[in-house]
Amino acid sequence: MNDGGDALMHVVVAGHGPTGHRLVEALRERDSEGSLRITVVGEETRTAYDRVALTSYLTEDADLGYPAHDAGVEVLTGDPVAEIDRAARTVRTASGRALAYDALVLATGSSPFVPPVEGRDLPGVFAYRTIDDLDAIRDACTAAGAGAGGVVVGGGLLGLEAARALQGLGMDTHVVEVAPWLMPRQLDEGGGAMLRRHIEGLGMAVHAGTPMKGLAGRDGRVARVDLADGSAIEAAVVVFSAGIRPRDELARACGLPVGERGGVVVDETCRTEDEAIYAIGECALVGGQVYGLVAPCFSMAEVAADALLARAAGRASVARFEGADLSTKLKLMGVDVASFGDPFADARDGALGVTYTDPVAGVYKRLIVSDDARTLLGGVLVGDASAYPTLRARIGGTLPGTPEQALFGDVEAADGDLPDATVICSCNNVCAGTIRTAVRDESLTDVAAVKTCTRAGTTCGSCVPLVKKLLDAELTAAGIEVSKALCEHFDHSRAELFDIVRVRGITTFTRLIEEHGRGRGCDICKPVVASILASLGNGHILEGEQAALQDTNDHFLANIQKNGTYSVVPRIPGGEITPERLIVIGEVARDFGLYTKITGGQRIDLFGARVEQLPEIWRRLVDAGFESGHAYGKSLRTVKSCVGSTWCRYGVQDSVAMAIRLELRYRGLRSPHKLKSAVSGCARECAEAQGKDFGIIATEQGWNLYLAGNGGMRPRHADLFASDLSDEDLVRYIDRFLMFYIRTADRLQRTASWLESLDGGIDYLREVIVEDRLGICAELDAAMERHVAAYSDEWRDTLEDPEKLGRFVSFVNAPGTPDPSIVFESERDQIKPVLVTGPRLEVAAR
Amino acid sequence: MTMTTETTIGREAPPGARWIDVCAYDDLLPERGVCAIIDGVQVAVFRTFDGDLYAVSNLDPFCGAHVISRGILGTRAGAPTVASPMYKQVFDLRTGGCLDDPDVALPTFPIRRSATGDRVEVGLSDEHRE
Ligand SMILES: Cc1cc2nc3c(=O)[nH]c(=O)nc-3n(C[C@H](O)[C@H](O)[C@H](O)COP(=O)(O)OP(=O)(O)OC[C@H]3O[C@@H](n4cnc5c(N)ncnc54)[C@H](O)[C@@H]3O)c2cc1C
Numbered sequence: 001m002n003d004g005g006d007a008l009m010h011v012v013v014a015g016h017g018p019t020g021h022r023l024v025e026a027l028r029e030r031d032s033e034g035s036l037r038i039t040v041v042g043e044e045t046r047t048a049y050d051r052v053a054l055t056s057y058l059t060e061d062a063d064l065g066y067p068a069h070d071a072g073v074e075v076l077t078g079d080p081v082a083e084i085d086r087a088a089r090t091v092r093t094a095s096g097r098a099l100a101y102d103a104l105v106l107a108t109g110s111s112p113f114v115p116p117v118e119g120r121d122l123p124g125v126f127a128y129r130t131i132d133d134l135d136a137i138r139d140a141c142t143a144a145g146a147g148a149g150g151v152v153v154g155g156g157l158l159g160l161e162a163a164r165a166l167q168g169l170g171m172d173t174h175v176v177e178v179a180p181w182l183m184p185r186q187l188d189e190g191g192g193a194m195l196r197r198h199i200e201g202l203g204m205a206v207h208a209g210t211p212m213k214g215l216a217g218r219d220g221r222v223a224r225v226d227l228a229d230g231s232a233i234e235a236a237v238v239v240f241s242a243g244i245r246p247r248d249e250l251a252r253a254c255g256l257p258v259g260e261r262g263g264v265v266v267d268e269t270c271r272t273e274d275e276a277i278y279a280i281g282e283c284a285l286v287g288g289q290v291y292g293l294v295a296p297c298f299s300m301a302e303v304a305a306d307a308l309l310a311r312a313a314g315r316a317s318v319a320r321f322e323g324a325d326l327s328t329k330l331k332l333m334g335v336d337v338a339s340f341g342d343p344f345a346d347a348r349d350g351a352l353g354v355t356y357t358d359p360v361a362g363v364y365k366r367l368i369v370s371d372d373a374r375t376l377l378g379g380v381l382v383g384d385a386s387a388y389p390t391l392r393a394r395i396g397g398t399l400p401g402t403p404e405q406a407l408f409g410d411v412e413a414a415d416g417d418l419p420d421a422t423v424i425c426s427c428n429n430v431c432a433g434t435i436r437t438a439v440r441d442e443s444l445t446d447v448a449a450v451k452t453c454t455r456a457g458t459t460c461g462s463c464v465p466l467v468k469k470l471l472d473a474e475l476t477a478a479g480i481e482v483s484k485a486l487c488e489h490f491d492h493s494r495a496e497l498f499d500i501v502r503v504r505g506i507t508t509f510t511r512l513i514e515e516h517g518r519g520r521g522c523d524i525c526k527p528v529v530a531s532i533l534a535s536l537g538n539g540h541i542l543e544g545e546q547a548a549l550q551d552t553n554d555h556f557l558a559n560i561q562k563n564g565t566y567s568v569v570p571r572i573p574g575g576e577i578t579p580e581r582l583i584v585i586g587e588v589a590r591d592f593g594l595y596t597k598i599t600g601g602q603r604i605d606l607f608g609a610r611v612e613q614l615p616e617i618w619r620r621l622v623d624a625g626f627e628s629g630h631a632y633g634k635s636l637r638t639v640k641s642c643v644g645s646t647w648c649r650y651g652v653q654d655s656v657a658m659a660i661r662l663e664l665r666y667r668g669l670r671s672p673h674k675l676k677s678a679v680s681g682c683a684r685e686c687a688e689a690q691g692k693d694f695g696i697i698a699t700e701q702g703w704n705l706y707l708a709g710n711g712g713m714r715p716r717h718a719d720l721f722a723s724d725l726s727d728e729d730l731v732r733y734i735d736r737f738l739m740f741y742i743r744t745a746d747r748l749q750r751t752a753s754w755l756e757s758l759d760g761g762i763d764y765l766r767e768v769i770v771e772d773r774l775g776i777c778a779e780l781d782a783a784m785e786r787h788v789a790a791y792s793d794e795w796r797d798t799l800e801d802p803e804k805l806g807r808f809v810s811f812v813n814a815p816g817t818p819d820p821s822i823v824f825e826s827e828r829d830q831i832k833p834v835l836v837t838g839p840r841l842e843v844a845a846r
Numbered sequence: 847m848t849m850t851t852e853t854t855i856g857r858e859a860p861p862g863a864r865w866i867d868v869c870a871y872d873d874l875l876p877e878r879g880v881c882a883i884i885d886g887v888q889v890a891v892f893r894t895f896d897g898d899l900y901a902v903s904n905l906d907p908f909c910g911a912h913v914i915s916r917g918i919l920g921t922r923a924g925a926p927t928v929a930s931p932m933y934k935q936v937f938d939l940r941t942g943g944c945l946d947d948p949d950v951a952l953p954t955f956p957i958r959r960s961a962t963g964d965r966v967e968v969g970l971s972d973e974h975r976e
């Protein structure tokens with residue numbers, strides 16, 4: 001890196017919201033010469049996060065943080081820019097830090113508009129904009145108690161989102177809207193009326209067409225909302241969502257032009273009147289308009305990035321901001337509302353509106369087309385927004401059929417053929433052509449790869465169905481059939497094989513490959529079939545022909561290590577162990593000269609056992625009451641726990657008892673990949689349950705269940721599946737989750753990537769597991785009951801069977817002779833393997 | 847039970863080789879391997895599903911550990927194979943050649959069933975004994 005810094009152009013970014021973050025990403029991505037030094041100054045105490053998904057912070061406890069910038073970018077948090085000195089080209093922060101800039105970018109966003117009514121400063125009155133706001137709202141709702149009144153002022157997109165969140169926090173929720181109907185900026189009267197029915201159907205009260213007069217307090221907190229018509233609503237919590245105002249105060253103070261109704265005036269390269277100062281995102285006024293949606297903000301970030309890089313390189317910039325698509329979709333569970341294009345175009349220009357209403361189903365759809373009924377100008381969908389991505393992509397284009405056909409989804413069939421220039425993902429401005437090229441040139445075969453490669457679908461997600469159709473059409477055109485074949489011996493995927501084995505009652509590999517495969521199998525399909533047979537309960541994994549299918553770990557019921565020795569892990573359910581048993585483990589390790597290490601799963605791993613020692617080691621362990629820990633299997637590993645309410649002064653439930661119960665229930669369950677779990681006794685989450693395949697966190701009322709988390713190579717935060725469960729419901733849902741996963745996952749697919757590949761994700765999973773959408777819950781429950789009933793310790797069974805024991809020999813012609821190639825030296829008072837020969841070849845990564 | 851005393855051409859004992867008894871044929875599970883030690887040389891011995899016998903070196907050249915006998919047997923494009931249990935490279939049991947890396951091969955040994963049919967013998971020549 002250039003340490004002088006002088007040669008580099010210094011860009012200071014004020015504001016680390018989605019727009020500021022995108023700008024820095026774009027600069028880092030495209031600045032291959034390293035011609036910029038970047039400093040971001042943020043007001044919030046945390047770095048940028050996904051504000052669009054803000055509500056999921058409450059409803060799903062989602063982690064919204066954007067990826068951190070690379071180390072070359074300096075990010076200051078909790079210290080807003082307070083002043084700009086344009087002549088000196090410096091900014092001063094609230095804490096007094098001074099920063100010189102060559103270019104300054106204002107990305108300060110906007111703030112919620114709070115009308116100047118009486119009582120607006122009372123405690124209990126909030127905005128809905130930041131994570132801090134949401135924390136405060138949650139605390140206030142908890143303090144007020146379930147059933148207390150919650151009022152949202154503003155019935156627009158954000159207001160409705162906030163209202164649903166208040167309801168989720170237990171409030172008796174009301175929405176107050178000045179206009180005669182909800183979402184007046186997107187919906188016409190008919191749509192507004194239909195939406196109202198949906199909102200009321202969810203159990204919220206709507207007060208439309210009634211301005212608010214003021215707020216009244218009691219005991220120093222807000223207690224009541226007074227409406228202009230003389231009525232009043234009891235309210236312990238009030239949230240303002242009545243529009244936004246651009247945060248242009250810095251620009252005003254230093255004399256930069258701002259719009260009449262606010263917004264820093266910029267040209268189409270996002271530059272202000274001062275050639276060293278740019279403004280982007282919700283604080284900018286471009287083409288006479290301030291934008292309150294993330295897609296145009298991102299476009300501005302891209303435009304400004306181009307301008308800054310051009311400046312650093314001494315060339316003219318090429319990117320221009322050319323207006324934006326204002327389509328939106330309400331992100332509310334249970335209510336489908338979307339508007340796209342210009343939903344009010346029929347009020348002018350002689351455009352035509354085509355409306356369809358189904359009061360029974362609660363559906364209202366309206367399309368606006370040009371006077372020749374050929375070009376789609378905009379529209380509104382309430383109650384059924386499934387056509388949204390398709391229709392949005394066609395705005396300004398020719399309708400392939402009549403407007404009626406478009407209303408009823410007949411257009412979707414032609415989605416794969418959308419013209420290259422059609423914007424598919426408006427959040428990230430990705431066209432059909434870009435997606436097609438990426439699929440072709442980068443040989444992409446799944447949606448996840450398209451997302452990573454093009455960014456399409458990574459923001460609001462509404463375009464993902466369309467992205468998938470384009471991908472499929474492209475693959476079909478290229479004659480690529482995405483092969484699900486497991487290996488050269490089976491044309492089936494693992495899930496299909498599972499069904500074949502289950503439905504036909506097949507119990508041997510030989511029969512399966514003779515009837516459904518070819519050849520004699522290999523190291524890919526044999527362990528897969530072994531696992532399927534074991535999941536379906538076919539006795540001991542070393543019984544009969546099954547023995548030959550197991551890989552070496554399962555074959556010796558231990559984990560192979562680099563010198564050909566094995567490690568031994570006895571089960572320690574929940575990580576709880578008596579002193580006596582600890583001593584036994586110590587004695588065994590000492591007597592057999594094993595290396596010992598505490599694992600991440602709260603148990604003890606004993607390394608360096610030779611094949612012929614394994615039975616002797618296990619005889620001692622089994623005699624002391626231990627059983628196999630299945631560390632070697634693709635199966636349940638451990639259920640970790642924190643110490644829980646028995647000892648911990650913060651614990652609210654007995655996490656240890658629950659962890660033991662779960663570990664004993666699922667021990668020995670063979671699955672497509674290993675399974676990890678943890679139970680935390682309170683929200684402090686000491687057991688790190690959210691990084692597990694199934695994680696449980698205690699609440700005052702019961703248990704929260706998190707699914708499909710992952711640590712390791714590809715960390716993934718688990719999704720909150722259900723809250724405040726009783727013991728019985730918790731166990732039932734985990735039973736079904738595991739059995740559904742075992743049935744349908746691919747070979748070596750962890751639950752995290754399995755969930756990501758499920759169409760409909762966690763919501764779909766909820767429908768399957770809780771609402772029994774597929775009608776298979778009874779089967780899944782029965783399968784788990786069979787597993788629990790049939791469980792038996794693999795090591796105990798092996799020790800009791802001379803034939804199985806006979807395989808644990810070093811040499812068939814010298815059973816007692818230890819393998820002379822296994823040699824140890826000592827390190828930190830324990831053994832360490834030495835390879836006598838050493839690898840003779842480089843191991844290529846496979 | 848069928849009795850096969852000879853094995854495939856190419857795995858005949860070279861002149862000067864000694865046939866060494868390693869185990870009973872019934873000690874071998876179909877589709878699995880065992881290891882025999884002969885004059886300090888570790889030989890991986892396999893019996894495939896059709897009863898054929900193969901012997902290759904037990905030393906996995908990719909990891910330096912003696913583990914080949916513990917690999918999973920199978921077929922690849924018709925060839926009988928064993929996969930290393932360590933890093934999963936696949937070897938042709940007939941030639942010892944590594945199917946994932948043509949520059950690598952396991953040494954092979956002649957193998958046969960004894961004249962009585964119930965024993966298994968491996969042929970070892972002096973060159974194997976270094
Ligand atoms: C609940 C909610 C739901 C939404 N849903 C959608 C949706 O579904 N679709 C959609 O398109 N849009 C949605 N939006 C709007 C979207 O979030 C905004 O368009 C987007 O956040 C704008 O990004 P920004 O970076 O320009 O501004 P902001 O996100 O406001 O970020 C600006 C940042 O700058 C900081 N800042 C301000 N002044 C200073 C200063 N002087 N010095 C340093 N830092 C400063 C602020 O604290 C803030 O962190 C939603 C917004 C909310 C609140």
Ligand code: FES
Pocket residue numbers: 424425426427428456457458459460461462463464
């Ligand atoms: S349209 Fe929002 S992510 Fe694509």
